[in-house]
Amino acid sequence: MDSIGQKIENIKRSGGYRELRYINSAQGSSAVIDGRRVLLLSSNNYLGLCNDERLKEAAIEAVKTYGVGSGGSRLTTGSMALHRELEERIASFKKRECGMVYNTGYMANLGTISGLTDESWTVFSDRLNHASIVDGCRLSKAKFVVYKHCDIKDLEKKLKRYKGKNNLVVTDGVFSMDGNIAPLKDILRIAKRHGAMTMVDDAHATGVIGKHGRGTEEYLGLEGEVDIQMGTLSKALGGEGGFIASRKEIVEYLRHRAKSFVYSTALSPATLATALASISIVESESFSREKLRIDSAWFRAELQAMGFSVPDGVTPIIPILVGDSDLGMEFSRRLMESRIYIPCIRPPTVPKNTSRLRVTIMATHKREELEWALEVLKDLGAELGITRGVGADG
Ligand SMILES: Cc1ncc(COP(=O)(O)O)c(C=O)c1O
16 A cells, blocks of 8 residues: 555656645735735635625624634534524525525535435536535435536436436536536426436626626526525635525425534634625625626637637636646746736646636736736747747747
């Protein structure tokens, strides 16, 4: 058996070794990393709410009133009135009967899928679904069937072949590493045809797409059609935590069966108050979402015109596909030297040979910052041979 030390060496040899970078400031469009202020061009803080004064005020007030900890798990002494208020608010935001808060989005997927399903179920999952969905499926006793990414024909073929007594189709709404949107209308049609329940992970859609920021369903005009809406409070909403919104009986059942809900100390008052404030901002401030949409479309088009391999899309997640991990790492390192932070995303987070720089735009980015970043990206892309030369002068 390899020692742990040998395993670490193997990770290093394969080019997969990862280092933590520590941020020493509030997160705006820029932040201080290793003592230098750098432009953040890869954060999930899409609306810039991480450092919003209104959210900070809400957190401070909650700490003054309720203290800092919840002191217990949800089914013992940890459920505070703020939990109930937030769960009701999530239900009204997502237009469902009930909301249920978990401590993270990861725990929401893990607990919901493994708590809902047992050996009588088959779970059908998109190949590029987030790791927390995959782990939820693995933890469950259900049969786990993976269908090709966004491939409706493959989903239907597999539903016909592997359908069990109970079935669940689960997909990311917006895929985290590619930024594309799931073909939800077709997924719902096929799932209905085969009597399967549906679950959508809207971690990167909540607050970002749809007129009121309600996510993929709202964006595609399908509100109310998905059985279980999952989301996070940690990305566009600027704080932390995860949730589902669904029918009353599903939430009631999961309160008994979702282990990540039952066996973990509940979220703190400050976190809950922050989320309550951010949902109201997200719902009412569509101008921020609109700016994000316009800036993202422009930035994506500029990168494409420079010859970078960037897929079409409508979300603020803009992957620059590089392929080779070493080249991606070098690109990221050189950008950091120029004070732009875009980590390289490598396997196993993304499939082999698809390493990428995952650019994300925030509503708080200034035009000048983005224009400057484009200049730097253009020069480096040409120097490192990443752009194909279209529009690049190097
Ligand atoms: C698609 C998706 N689902 C779930 C999660 C987990 O959410 P959280 O970071 O709140 O645990 C993430 C975030 O990493 C994600 O990208």
